[in-house]
């Protein structure tokens with residue numbers, strides 16, 4: 001873990017901040033892209049996981065495209081130098097101006113998530129005198145066996161179009177003359193650790209692609225989304241996710257002929273390369289005997305524990321104390337749910353000590369807010385220390 005090795009240097013920066021391990025990011029991308037190239041898979045980075053400019057530059061240099069969820073994410077990707085032809089844009093609720101912007105920029109595909117959206121994209125494209133490449137985001141009804149807050153492909157989810165609705169709308173979709181349906185897209189959820197889920201996903205995708213093809217859709221690509229999880233419990237044991245295992249499963253079970261296979265990983269690429277570094281402000285004990293450590297970060301820098309009950313491993317990186325005790329780690333925000341974790345075993349922890357919240361590279365900074373007028377956290381990069 002980087003922060004412990006460089007703890008003395010970190011003491012000179014104003015906390016809280018995100019620390020990014022640039023070597024680990026490069027190694028993760030090398031590992032991902034070397035296996036992807038072996039199978040000829042195309043990888044898009046889900047920019048919602050972290051839109052830090054420095055990270056995006058490194059990701060671009062490794063040859064990934066970008067998966068976006070808003071017009072501003074498309075803009076951010078283009079400003080970071082990504083070729084629009086490597087950008088895809090999904091999202092259940094695209095505003096007209098976002099659709100127009102994506103069409104103007106000539107991105108690779110707009111992944112449509114409702115039949116009504118297909119009609120609107122068709123109309124906007126018609127007004128602009130263009131034919132637009134789209135993909136159908138299908139809801140495959142799969143249980144990804146992850147935290148319910150972050151599953152996206154079960155029958156009742158807001159994401160994607162139900163397969164049944166696509167089948168009953170085939171004539172309508174084909175009548176949309178300003179659309180070129182070039183792909184099929186699914187994304188079943190995030191932080192997936194049970195890899196057999198990807199096998200189930202392939203079995204569903206095979207049937208859907210075969211049927212769409214027999215209905216006359218000429219699909220160039222099949223985008224199977226992201227979702228590969230990371231090891232929040234023991235990040236040191238698995239700093240780089242096992243991309244080879246996932247790709248081997250996909251290779252074995254996905255039968256989509258010569259069509260391109262696309263992935264959109266977010267967390268698996270940037271999750272482990274980021275830590276949130278925070279300073280201890282105060283200690284106190286509640287009337288019930290709970291020992292609180294109050295740190296200068298809060299849910300405004302890292303909302304995952306408060307929002308989903310997510311776990312981040314926490315360590316004191318500066319204490320020299322031998323004796324350990326159990327603490328509840330809380331933040332500065334005016335919210336009772338602003339608790340990073342309870343029963344955390346740490347060495348005796350004092351005002352001024354630095355703590356790290358590990359595996360915070362994904363959905364940390366990108367979900368930060370300015371609640372309580374907090375400043376957004378800064379970024380510190382390992383190669384600039």
Ligand code: LLP
Nearest residue numbers: 046187190191226227228264265266267363
């Ligand atoms: N593709 C689509 C269409 C997505 O909606 C997402 C994530 C991804 C790709 C990337 O998924 P990943 O590889 O990162 O699992 N804020 C939550 C996670 C929300 C994920 C939203 N969609 C968290 O902090 O756990």
